[in-house]
Amino acid sequence: MKQSLSAEWLKLRHSRIGIVLAVLPFISLLIGCANYALNREVLTNGWYSLWTQVSLFYGEFFLPILVAIVCAWVCRLEHLNRNWNLVLTAPVPVAAVFMAKWIAASLLILLAQAMFMGLYGIAGLLLALPGPFPAETIGWALRGWYACLSISALQLGLSLRIRSFAVPVGFSLAAVLIGLGLYVAKWGIYFPYSLLTIGMHVLSRDALDPLREALFWTVNAGYGLLFAAWSVRGLKGRDAVTG
Amino acid sequence: MRVLKLEYYKIRRKKIVPMILLLLAAEMLWACMSNSLSISRNPDQAVWASILFMTASLNGLFMPLITAIVISRMCDMEHKGSTWKLLAALNVGRSRLYAAKFGCAGSLLLLAIAVQAAVMAVYGLAQGFSGGLPAAWLLRFIGGTMLATLAAAAIQQWIAMAAKNQAFALCLGMLGGFIGLTAPLFPADVRRWLIWSYYLDLAPVTYRYAESAGTFAAQPWDGRIAAAALGTAFLCFIFGNLHVARKEI
Numbered sequence: 161m162k163q164s165l166s167a168e169w170l171k172l173r174h175s176r177i178g179i180v181l182a183v184l185p186f187i188s189l190l191i192g193c194a195n196y197a198l199n200r201e202v203l204t205n206g207w208y209s210l211w212t213q214v215s216l217f218y219g220e221f222f223l224p225i226l227v228a229i230v231c232a233w234v235c236r237l238e239h240l241n242r243n244w245n246l247v248l249t250a251p252v253p254v255a256a257v258f259m260a261k262w263i264a265a266s267l268l269i270l271l272a273q274a275m276f277m278g279l280y281g282i283a284g285l286l287l288a289l290p291g292p293f294p295a296e297t298i299g300w301a302l303r304g305w306y307a308c309l310s311i312s313a314l315q316l317g318l319s320l321r322i323r324s325f326a327v328p329v330g331f332s333l334a335a336v337l338i339g340l341g342l343y344v345a346k347w348g349i350y351f352p353y354s355l356l357t358i359g360m361h362v363l364s365r366d367a368l369d370p371l372r373e374a375l376f377w378t379v380n381a382g383y384g385l386l387f388a389a390w391s392v393r394g395l396k397g398r399d400a401v402t403g
Numbered sequence: 404m405r406v407l408k409l410e411y412y413k414i415r416r417k418k419i420v421p422m423i424l425l426l427l428a429a430e431m432l433w434a435c436m437s438n439s440l441s442i443s444r445n446p447d448q449a450v451w452a453s454i455l456f457m458t459a460s461l462n463g464l465f466m467p468l469i470t471a472i473v474i475s476r477m478c479d480m481e482h483k484g485s486t487w488k489l490l491a492a493l494n495v496g497r498s499r500l501y502a503a504k505f506g507c508a509g510s511l512l513l514l515a516i517a518v519q520a521a522v523m524a525v526y527g528l529a530q531g532f533s534g535g536l537p538a539a540w541l542l543r544f545i546g547g548t549m550l551a552t553l554a555a556a557a558i559q560q561w562i563a564m565a566a567k568n569q570a571f572a573l574c575l576g577m578l579g580g581f582i583g584l585t586a587p588l589f590p591a592d593v594r595r596w597l598i599w600s601y602y603l604d605l606a607p608v609t610y611r612y613a614e615s616a617g618t619f620a621a622q623p624w625d626g627r628i629a630a631a632a633l634g635t636a637f638l639c640f641i642f643g644n645l646h647v648a649r650k651e652i
Binding site: 221222226229 | 568
């Protein structure tokens with residue numbers, strides 16, 4: 161497992177994924193801040209108003225797609241040349257190969273979330289918002305990351321099966337819309353892409369009631385395990401397509 | 404023409420058209436459902452302009468992403484199979500191959516926009532919008548959306564062919580979608596520089612915000628924006644073509 165993980169880092173070391181991770185949250189934040197600055201007379205709730213502006217598009221649309229891009233990235237190298245043959249004949253369990261990819265993708269997404277929060281703090285200071293930085297938002301970002309774990313398990317499963325980089329990203333876009341529809345229909349707690357909206361408090365600041373809070377954690381964990389098992393099964397059972 | 408036919412031949416099993424239709428289905432479902440919701444709250448919204456404006460707004464988000472995905476798939480197969488080198492060794496100029504790919508992608512995207520127009524027409528007739536089918540508006544919608552899409556497609560193809568890693572092309576599509584979605588928030592002077600905001604600027608209708616409520620209004624054709632879209636498409640296509648044709652494989 162440790163070897164698989166270090167191999168993943170080795171593969172990511174000189175890739176330019178950092179640019180992708182930095183640019184997308186930065187632009188989301190920049191536009192959110194510009195909108196906040198232009199509508200300050202209406203948005204009077206300080207840090208929380210800024211959060212609604214910066215997290216709306218980022219959490220609702222772009223974070224799930226960023227997750228899809230990161231997952232496709234960590235599988236990209238295997239789809240080139242005949243690398244699947246190499247990876248699948250290495251003396252490590254197939255589950256370890258998947259787990260290493262899952263951990264690598266999760267850490268990259270955590271990095272993007274940390275960058276987003278850092279930029280949010282800096283933006284708030286630059287906009288001279290009253291009051292201290294709301295520690296609550298760090299919890300929301302972490303819950304968003306937790307919701308991303310099940311999404312990344314699913315996206316990894318797709319990216320491991322599909323050789324094209326773009327198809328899993330397209331799937332993510334369609335799933336985001338379905339998630340938005342289910343959230344509006346109050347069924348969001350049962351769909352992984354809506355759980356991200358709920359976890360990051362993108363559309364509502366209200367705290368979840370204890371039942372829904374418990375559901376958020378358990379449904380997410382359930383989906384994570386289910387998608388991970390599906391992905392490992394796919395790696396074990398299907399013939400590797402190389403070339 | 405033979406080169407263009409070969410492009411269609413290469414993608415015959417790539418399921419690109421079903422993928423476009425799937426994404427369009429999600430978009431149009433969203434547009435029609437939110438439009439129906441608006442009508443149920445305010446019956447004054449039961450006009451052709453409402454569905455046209457809703458679709459044009461959503462296109463700001465969807466079309467850059469659909470364009471990125473379609474073009475990335477068509478270019479990625481050359482990178483993955485190392486077939487660009489093979490094609491370059493044939494008795495066909497690389498510029499013609501590049502143009503054929505652009506033509507093929509453009510025709511698929513035109514099909515997508517035509518499907519959108521057809522869905523809007525069916526939805527409007529089913530809802531019984533007054534005034535009959537607004538053929539002129541639908542044609543202008545197709546033309547305006549296609550111009551903005553061509554500009555986005557030219558940039559996407561340049562990036563997707565120049566960089567083997569398709570993450571960059573898809574990130575650009577995502578940024579385009581983000582800009583397209585938030586375009587109405589920008590002042591007109593800023594929007595002019597962002598081609599992804601042209602989906603709304605070239606739409607046949609607009610929404611005028613008033614103090615308490617807004618109204619739909621016909622939007623006159625802005626020749627300067629159309630020329631800017633066409634110019635961007637032309638320049639990006641030419642520079643991309645030159646760059647890719649001269650780049651060592």
